[in-house]
Amino acid sequence: MDAYEFIKDAIIEGKFVPGMRLAEESLAKEMNLSRTPIREAIKQLEAEGLVIPLKRGVSVRHFTKEDIRQIYDLRTLLEGYAASQAAIHRTVDDLLKMEEANVFYEEAISRYVESDMDRLKDMVEVNQKFHEAIVAASNNEHIHFHISKVVVVPIVFRSFYWYNSFQLNQSLQVHKTILEAIKNREPERARIAMHEHIYQGRDHVLKHLEQIKNIHLLKEEVK
Amino acid sequence: MDAYEFIKDAIIEGKFVPGMRLAEESLAKEMNLSRTPIREAIKQLEAEGLVIPLKRGVSVRHFTKEDIRQIYDLRTLLEGYAASQAAIHRTVDDLLKMEEANVFYEEAISRYVESDMDRLKDMVEVNQKFHEAIVAASNNEHIHFHISKVVVVPIVFRSFYWYNSFQLNQSLQVHKTILEAIKNREPERARIAMHEHIYQGRDHVLKHLEQIKNIHLLKEEVK
């Protein structure tokens, strides 16, 4: 595995916590490399905003609730646009890929058991496939590049962890609405449905961040 | 000057032409550095998409007319959104900065003489100040990060080079419209005006690319 993937994954998974300084030497030792490729990987992560430069070296970026809100707003804008463009430019082949992703998504949901990490990861992946199929159909290669770089919010902030199967089925319904709009070549409907879809995800995340915060406050009180 | 800026500027200015391979050793010698910091700079440029990885090393990215179209579409989307949000969240201080930028812009236009490079650069800079003031007022820090990363199209593709003073004044008028909308807290009007503004820029660039292409075809015929 290469240094970039290794560090990025560690940050996303929450193994490297916000504010933590990335020590080049120890990273190098951990993955049997010299500092040179490590530094190059870090420079890439810096350009993506996952890591913040200090006077010397870098630390893992800290994301506030406000950051999450802003990032989701951006995703909404970009993916909403992608959906509307997909409704204009989609080919039959594009539709097939979206439909396939949705079938897998449906299967993943039906097999869903709470707090089964492996299945959760499957679901995240299949969900992404659907979104990627739409972006691919949008007739704008650059938007794909930018959506993928729109800061990959650490997985601890992702919503799937806390979805129950009712919410997942609701999410699947929205996927179907989006697909229908793209199939029927209705750009505005596709955009609005996508907006709604992502905003629901955002609200879900923010709600749970609030709950987590309350738990922390409770813990403080107990002390 | 640091390696990142140096290489980036060279690409934007057209000194390093598309397809050209970046030889680390010669770059290092040119700026009195070792290859290590050069490689790090290149990794950043790669993350931004200005440079494309080969099997070994990188080359300057080639932008087609289609790329330009897509990048401008993206900029329109992002800056249009920024303008609409600015209309909602702008403070008085934000407005002052926009107005100031526009005053300088007006001055720069009045002093404008065709093909005076220094004044062109001034104008580009002042224009950017206006756009940045809007983004800053949008209440979304992340959008600023992404607009700046939305591939910096090499300056050879920028429109200012070919504007005449009539077009520049028209551009100033649109700036004033946008500012007025933001001042009056009219998000949709601000967005639409910004859309129009950037699309005009895009069309202008695409038109001239067409002309340049024709000139090249003409040259081929002459041979």
Place this chain on the structure above:
DNA sequence: AAAATCTCTTTTGTATACAATGATATCGAG
């Protein structure tokens, strides 16, 4: 006791050295 300064250690930033891999050129065969 608190603050400040000085020293020492740790870690970064840069340079250089070495190994591995494409690219190029030359030589031979069809």
Place this chain on the structure above:
DNA sequence: CTCGATATCATTGTATACAAAAGAGATTTT
């Protein structure tokens, strides 16, 4: 003469070495 195979060369990718700076800790001073 052209196409292909092989060998050499140039340039990358990785490792290591060295110098400089930041941070930590201890000692001193107010």
